[in-house]
Amino acid sequence: MRKYLKILQKCRLFSGIADDDVIKMLGCLGAKVESFDKKYTILPEGYPAKYIGIVLSGSVQVVQVDYYGNRSILSVMNRAEVFAEAFACAEVSSMPVAVIADEPCEVMLIDCGHILHICANNCGFHQQLIYNLMKDLAAKTIMFHQRIEITSKRTTREKLMTYLMLQAKKAESNSFEIPFDRQELADYLEVDRSGLSAEISKLRKEGIINNQKNHFELL
Amino acid sequence: MRKYLKILQKCRLFSGIADDDVIKMLGCLGAKVESFDKKYTILPEGYPAKYIGIVLSGSVQVVQVDYYGNRSILSVMNRAEVFAEAFACAEVSSMPVAVIADEPCEVMLIDCGHILHICANNCGFHQQLIYNLMKDLAAKTIMFHQRIEITSKRTTREKLMTYLMLQAKKAESNSFEIPFDRQELADYLEVDRSGLSAEISKLRKEGIINNQKNHFELL
DNA sequence: GAAAGTCTGTTGAATTTTCAACAAAAAGGA
DNA sequence: TCCTTTTTGTTGAAAATTCAACAGACTTTC
Numbered sequence: 001m002r003k004y005l006k007i008l009q010k011c012r013l014f015s016g017i018a019d020d021d022v023i024k025m026l027g028c029l030g031a032k033v034e035s036f037d038k039k040y041t042i043l044p045e046g047y048p049a050k051y052i053g054i055v056l057s058g059s060v061q062v063v064q065v066d067y068y069g070n071r072s073i074l075s076v077m078n079r080a081e082v083f084a085e086a087f088a089c090a091e092v093s094s095m096p097v098a099v100i101a102d103e104p105c106e107v108m109l110i111d112c113g114h115i116l117h118i119c120a121n122n123c124g125f126h127q128q129l130i131y132n133l134m135k136d137l138a139a140k141t142i143m144f145h146q147r148i149e150i151t152s153k154r155t156t157r158e159k160l161m162t163y164l165m166l167q168a169k170k171a172e173s174n175s176f177e178i179p180f181d182r183q184e185l186a187d188y189l190e191v192d193r194s195g196l197s198a199e200i201s202k203l204r205k206e207g208i209i210n211n212q213k214n215h216f217e218l219l
Numbered sequence: 220m221r222k223y224l225k226i227l228q229k230c231r232l233f234s235g236i237a238d239d240d241v242i243k244m245l246g247c248l249g250a251k252v253e254s255f256d257k258k259y260t261i262l263p264e265g266y267p268a269k270y271i272g273i274v275l276s277g278s279v280q281v282v283q284v285d286y287y288g289n290r291s292i293l294s295v296m297n298r299a300e301v302f303a304e305a306f307a308c309a310e311v312s313s314m315p316v317a318v319i320a321d322e323p324c325e326v327m328l329i330d331c332g333h334i335l336h337i338c339a340n341n342c343g344f345h346q347q348l349i350y351n352l353m354k355d356l357a358a359k360t361i362m363f364h365q366r367i368e369i370t371s372k373r374t375t376r377e378k379l380m381t382y383l384m385l386q387a388k389k390a391e392s393n394s395f396e397i398p399f400d401r402q403e404l405a406d407y408l409e410v411d412r413s414g415l416s417a418e419i420s421k422l423r424k425e426g427i428i429n430n431q432k433n434h435f436e437l438l
Numbered sequence: 439g440a441a442a443g444t445c446t447g448t449t450g451a452a453t454t455t456t457c458a459a460c461a462a463a464a465a466g467g468a
Numbered sequence: 469t470c471c472t473t474t475t476t477g478t479t480g481a482a483a484a485t486t487c488a489a490c491a492g493a494c495t496t497t498c
Contacts, residue, residue: 064367066368066371072368086356090354090360096368127349134353137305140360142311145283146315149315152289152409157454183475192457193476195456197476198478213464374484376484411485411487414484416446420447
């Protein structure tokens with residue numbers, strides 16, 4: 001586990017906990033590490049919702065696929081970020097979404113029961129872990145607010161521009177990469193792919209944006 | 220404060236805490252109670268995000284209004300439910316949404332700083348409060364997942380039917396009331412009001428639903 | 439009880455999205 | 469490198485949404 005320390009230090013879940021204690025804690029929590037190929041389903045929809053996941057390398061997508069096969073991408077989680085914690089913490093019986101590998105990745109999985117219900121050893125970092133989970137979930141809620149701000153717009157153009165402006169703000173630059181290909185961006189913005197491609201071309205012709213592939217620039 | 224105990228017992232924030240301790244805690248946290256008329260803005264967008272709110276009576280709406288005046292209703296919080304906790308817990312500087320009184324209501328406001336940073340008295344319920352907040356935020360996250368499941372649908376009809384089916388499930392009956400008038404329902408589903416009205420009529424003519432005003436029935 | 443104001447359903451026109459199909463470009467594999 | 473597969477951009481037609489306007493029903497106020 002020690003080789004993952006550098007990443008785990010950056011993870012909100014372990015903030016305020018000393019390295020040695022993190023190691024001890026992982027043993028206590030029964031953490032396990034698994035590797036996945038690109039597009040592999042790490043946690044399928046309907047699966048028991050007991051694991052908290054931490055991205056050690058690569059990135060994962062949280063997706064919802066409806067009855068007709070329409071995909072929504074709810075979020076992308078990168079290195080050192082946590083996923084599936086809401087379902088585990090809320091103790092719902094099964095996952096209402098799936099988590100898939102966005103690229104080849106390593107993931108740490110922790111059975112959340114060990115976190116929610118005080119462990120036999122009663123290790124002193126339990127409280128800090130709960131506090132960190134609370135902060136993490138608050139941040140997630142804000143992330144969803146932002147996503148709703150984007151998808152509540154009525155036209156593809158407005159959704160796209162709202163998204164790009166938020167990305168620029170996040171990157172602190174008018175020039176930035178986005179973590180989606182066209183189909184994925186459409187599934188995140190909840191719009192049609194071909195219409196999205198057309199809108200990107202149009203915005204470029206109008207001199208409002210510039211882009212090549214996943215690199216965008218606001219003019 | 221004692222007169223609010225009956226409601227506070229039902230509030231997730233105080234679960235697992237004895238009545239007398241809740242009273243003590245409220246003093247320690249500097250909780251205050253305020254009353255608001257219908258449509259009054261309880262917490263405006265841009266306001267410092269330091270208060271956690273608890274609905275004591277009536278209900279409140281969490282709304283987002285964009286540059287052009289388009290309103291999105293993010294959620295409705297009823298008696299004994301908590302609001303604005305995500306922003307306070309994430310310690311963002313200002314509210315990205317507004318909270319308004321859906322009907323005349325009483326609201327308890329607690330400065331979240333007192334919860335996040337251990338109080339001088341170091342009262343023993345602090346940890347339980349953090350735990351409860353974590354559970355509450357996990358439930359909120361799941362609520363947003365559901366809202367996204369609804370609004371990610373592409374047509375007014377699909378959004379409406381997805382919403383109604385979730386409401387029926389929640390009510391455990393095919394016959395139920397919804398907490399929105401037509402404009403509010405449109406602002407929750409992210410669709411046009413007139414188109415929504417038309418779709419409701421259409422579904423009724425097709426014998427798929429029945430409704431009068433806010434009462435709906437799935438056939 | 440009358441008047442003013444709000445909410446709802448309806449309609450038609452304009453706008454936008456979705457859908458399907460295809461070709462060009464890019465990426466991946468042998 | 470060549471071939472196959474995937475991704476992207478384009479297009480036109482069909483479908484759906486939005487917008488504006490209005491009338492009737494319902495509420496609220498005086």
